Amino acid sequence: MTRRKARRLVLISACGTVLALAVGLILSAMSGSIVFFRSPTEVAQQGVAPGTRFRLGGLVKEGSLRRGPDQTVDFAVTDTNSTVQVSYKGLLPDLFREGQGVVTEGMLEPSGLFRADTVLAKHDESYMPREAAxxxxAQGHWQGSRNTSDRAATPGTRS
Structure with a gap:
């Protein structure tokens, strides 16, 4: 092997090592901000550890909405099989109401209460995340047609 080829091989391997290190650092930094979506049934069955940050999605259970002082709101999220109590402090979206689809983001407390710091309401199921749809x-409560599930899978499409 000539000196030139050896130098080129060392340069290529050094660049590859730096690139692999950069990708590793980026992925490890992102792992703390990745939030997974779960339904109330998945939360009950999988036994989510308290303090785990995730998204909880389903329908706001009828009759569960309670407004408290200082913009505190308590409600339940259900997928008709299981229900998770949610507590949120802040302003709710205009479209938030009982019986409507909702995605909340936050952490589960040891008591089983989901402490939400973000609440997103949807105006219809065509914009529901694929996992929620x-x-x-699976439980027979989907109100949309097959085409709406296709739209849910491909964001940015318009009906």
């Missing part, structure tokens, strides 16, 4: 379909 699949969970509702």
């Amino acid at each position: 699949d969970a509702l379909k």
Whole structure:
């Protein structure tokens, strides 16, 4: 092997090592901000550890909405099989109401209460995350057609 080829091989391997290190650092930094979506049934069955940050999605259970002082709101999220109590402090979206689809983001407390710091309400199921739509379909509570599930899977499409 000539000196030139050896130098090129060392340069390529050094660049590859630096690139692999950069990708590793980026992925490890992102792992703390990745939030997974779960339905109330998955939370009950999988025994989510308290303090784990995740998204909880389903329908706001009828009759569960309670407004307290200082913009505190308590409600239940259900997928008709299981229900998770949610506590949130802040302003709710205009479209938030009982019986409507909702995605909340936060942490589960040891008591089983989900402490939400973000609440997102949807105006119809065509914009529901694929996981929520699949969970509702599996339980026979999906109100949309097959085309709406396709739109849920491909964000940015318009009806």
